[in-house]
Amino acid sequence: MQKVFIKSYGCQMNVYDAQRMADALAPDGYVETQDIAEAQLVVLNTCHIREKASDRIYSTLGRIRRMKKARAAEGDAMQVVVAGCVAQAEGKEILRREQAVDLVIGPQNYHRLPELLSRAKHKRVIDTDYATEDKFAHLPDPQADKIRTRGVTAFVTVQEGCDKFCTFCVVPYTRGAENSRPVAAILKEITVLAQAGVREVSLLGQNVNAFHGETDQGGSLALEGLMEEIAQISGIERIRYMTSHPRDMTQALIHAHRDNPCLMPYLHLPVQSGSSRILADMNRQHDRDAYFRIIAQVRALRPDIALSSDFIVGFPGETDQDFRDTMDLVERIGFAQSYSFKYSARPGTPASDLADQVPEAVKDERLQALQALLIAQQTAFNQATVGRRLKVLVEKAGRHDGQMAGKSPYLQAVQIDDATARIGDIVEVDVTGIGSNSLYAREVAPRETGPEPHKMEVHA
Ligand code: 5AD
Ligand code: SF4
Numbered sequence: 001m002q003k004v005f006i007k008s009y010g011c012q013m014n015v016y017d018a019q020r021m022a023d024a025l026a027p028d029g030y031v032e033t034q035d036i037a038e039a040q041l042v043v044l045n046t047c048h049i050r051e052k053a054s055d056r057i058y059s060t061l062g063r064i065r066r067m068k069k070a071r072a073a074e075g076d077a078m079q080v081v082v083a084g085c086v087a088q089a090e091g092k093e094i095l096r097r098e099q100a101v102d103l104v105i106g107p108q109n110y111h112r113l114p115e116l117l118s119r120a121k122h123k124r125v126i127d128t129d130y131a132t133e134d135k136f137a138h139l140p141d142p143q144a145d146k147i148r149t150r151g152v153t154a155f156v157t158v159q160e161g162c163d164k165f166c167t168f169c170v171v172p173y174t175r176g177a178e179n180s181r182p183v184a185a186i187l188k189e190i191t192v193l194a195q196a197g198v199r200e201v202s203l204l205g206q207n208v209n210a211f212h213g214e215t216d217q218g219g220s221l222a223l224e225g226l227m228e229e230i231a232q233i234s235g236i237e238r239i240r241y242m243t244s245h246p247r248d249m250t251q252a253l254i255h256a257h258r259d260n261p262c263l264m265p266y267l268h269l270p271v272q273s274g275s276s277r278i279l280a281d282m283n284r285q286h287d288r289d290a291y292f293r294i295i296a297q298v299r300a301l302r303p304d305i306a307l308s309s310d311f312i313v314g315f316p317g318e319t320d321q322d323f324r325d326t327m328d329l330v331e332r333i334g335f336a337q338s339y340s341f342k343y344s345a346r347p348g349t350p351a352s353d354l355a356d357q358v359p360e361a362v363k364d365e366r367l368q369a370l371q372a373l374l375i376a377q378q379t380a381f382n383q384a385t386v387g388r389r390l391k392v393l394v395e396k397a398g399r400h401d402g403q404m405a406g407k408s409p410y411l412q413a414v415q416i417d418d419a420t421a422r423i424g425d426i427v428e429v430d431v432t433g434i435g436s437n438s439l440y441a442r443e444v445a446p447r448e449t450g451p452e453p454h455k456m457e458v459h460a
Contacts (some may be wrong), residue, residue, distance in 0.1 A: 004030045005039035009056075010047025012242070013204050014084055016155040017110060018045050021083065023142045024113050036067070040077065041117070046084035048170050050344040054086050058097060065100035079117060081105060085174040089348075091128045104128065107160075107175060111138035130176055136185060147196035152395055152424045153238075153407075154198045158186050158213065158226065159205030164245060166272070167283045167351040168315060168343060171206050180205075183213040183221050187229055194235035197424055200264075200393055200407075201230065203241040209248040224256035231262040237426055238393060240411070242268040243310075246286050249294045258301040264409045265302055266336075269294070270310035274329030275322035278315050282351070288329060295333055306336035306381065306410035313370055314343040314363030316354035323366050330373055336381040336410060338374040342367050382412060382434045389444060390414075392429050394421045405438070413438035 004025055008014040021043060022032050033039055042064060047053040061082070068078045081103045082094050088106040095101060103120040105113060106128035119125050136157075147154070161176045162169075190201055203223070205211060211223040221229070227239050239262045246269060256263055269291075273279055276287035298305055311326060330338075342363040345352035385408070392414045394406040404419035406427075414429065415438050421427040429441035 002028075002030050002040045003033040003038050004041040004043065005033050005036045006043040006045060007036075008045040009053055009084070010049060012155050012202070013157055013160070013206070014045045014047060016157050016204055017084070017107060018043075019142065019150065019155075020136075020139050021045070021110050021113055023140050023146070024110060026143065026146070027140065028114050036064075041079045041081065043081040043083055046082060046086035048085035048089050048174050048346070050341060051346070052344070054090075057082070057086050057094075061094075061098045061100060065098065068100050079103070079120065081113075081117070081120075083107070083110070085170070088128050088174045089170065091126045095124060095126055106130075108135055111135040134181070136181055141189065141192055144192075144196040147193055147198060152198055152393065153200040153202070154193050155202050155204050156186065156189060156193070157181070157204045158223075159208050159211045162206045163210075164207060164247070164285070165283060167281065168312060168346065168349055170346045170349060173348060175206055178207055178210055180211045180213040183215045183226060183229065186213065186226065187233065190230055190236060191233055194233050197235075199235060199424055199426070200238035200240070201236060203227070203230075203239065205241075206243065207245050207248065208241050209244040209250075209253055222250065222252060224250075224253045224260070227256060227260055227263055231260055236262065238262055238264055238409075240264050240266060244269050246271065246284070246291055246294055249298075254294070254297050254301060257298055257305060264411070265305045266308065266409070266411050267298060267305055268308040268310075271329065272310060272312050273315060273318070273322065274326035275318070276325075278318055278322050278325075281317060281354075282312075282315060288325065291329070292332070304410075307333060308337040308411075309335055309339075311338065311340040311370060311374075312343050313340065313366040314358035316343070316351055316358065317356040318343075318358055318366075327370065327373060330370070330377070334381070335374060335377050337378055340367060340370050340374060379434070381410075382439060385410070385412065385431045385439060386433060388431050389428055390431060390441070391426050392416065392441065394419070394423055394425045394427060396423060408439065414441050415439070416441050416443055419443055 006018045008018045046057050071078050079102045080100050082101055083105045087104045091104040094104050103116055104126040108131045109127045116125050116127055159180045161178045162171045163178045165172050209223050212220045215221055230239055271291050274288055279287055390408045392406040394404045396405050398405040398415045402418050404416045404421055406414050408414050416429055428444040431439050431441045433440045
C-alpha cells in the first residue's frame, strides 16, 4: 500500500479535482493520508488566481525538496507532482526552478495521472496540453466507501473554463474555453453519490450558469434544466451552484429559485465592483444597474435568498468615487457572505499592462473598509435568523458532546445542542443565538426526516 498526500489551494473546483485524482490513483493501491511525512506521493494542486497564492508554491516546494532529500538519504523514494492552474500556466518554469518536482500536470489531464507517474519514475514529465478527450469520461467513479468518508455533501464539477475574459483574470488562459459535461454523465455521478448517502450537491463551474450540457437525445440542457433532473434523484434533497456570472443569469434560472424545491436559497453572484466605469474596464459586460435589476428580480421570486459576491478593490484606475460606488452597492444590496480581494496584476492579462495601477496602501485601506462593511452585513444576516425555525442538514458531530453540526439553507454553519439527529438527517431547528462562526440551535421535535425509522413504521 502506498500513501498519497494531496494539498489543494484556491477554489472548490480544486477540491473536487483532488478527490478525482485520489479516485484515479486508488486502483494503483494509493490511499490518501493527511500526513505528508508518511507519503510516497505528494501532489500540490495549485491556484494561480492571485500572485500570493501562486508564489507560495515555490516556498512550499523548497520545503518539500528538503524533505525528499532527507527521505532519499534513508533510502525512501518520494514523488512530487504539481497540478492545478500554476502547473498549467508556469509548468516549464516550475521544472526549471524546482529540481524536486517529478511531474507537472495541467487540470485537463488528471485522467492520465497514473500513467504519467510511472513515466516520471524514469524522467521528469510535463503534461499541460489541453487533452482532446473528456477527462471526466476517463476518470474512475469514486467508490461508495470513499464517498461515505467524504460526507453527506459533495461537489460535482459540471462545467469548466471561461470565455468571458475579464481583463484581470487568468482563468480563461489556465482553464481554457467553456466546456460543459454531458447531462447523462453528471446524473450518473450524482446517482452514485446519492446511493452512498450524499444528500446535497454543489454544482461547480468557473462559469456554472453558462452550463449547456449535451443530452442523450442530441439536445442541450441549461443549468435550471439540469437541476430539475437532479432534484428527481432519490436521496438528493439539496442543490447549490457556483460560481455564476451576471450575464448568464437567465430568466429561467432566476425562476428556478422559486420553482425548484431542492434549490437552496443562496446565490453567489460576483459583481467585482459597484462602479459602471470600472465594470466596463474589467470587461464584465454589464453595468451596476444590470446587477441591481437581477438582484431585485431574484428577491421578488425568493425573498429570503442569501446573497454572496466577490469584490476586487484597487483595479487599475479605480478612484475614490469608484470605490464609494462599490461601498454604495454593498449598502443597498446587503450580502449574507462575501469574498473580497486586492487587485493582483497577473502576467498575460490585459489589466496588468494598464498604466494607472493603484498604490498598495490605497488598496489596503479600501479592502479594510469594504471588509468591515461586509462583515457587519454578515453578522446582521446571521443575527436576523435568531428566533427563526430553519431546516438543517446534519453533516458531522459538533464541537462539544451532544452537539451535531450542519448547514442551514443559507449555508450558515449550525451547531445543534442536545441533538438526536444523525448525520444525513434534515432536521428542523430553532435558532437560539449566534457565535463567531456559526449559529446555535435547538432541535424541534419530532424529527421531520430520517429515512429508516419512517420506513420501519410503515411496515410495522
Ligand atoms: N486580482 C484579485 N482578485 C482576482 N480575482 C480574480 N482575478 C483576480 C485578480 N487578478 C477574484 C475575483 C473572482 C475570484 C474568484 O477571484 O473576485 O471572482
Ligand atoms: Fe475570470 Fe471573469 Fe471568467 Fe470569472 S467570468 S473566471 S472572473 S474571466
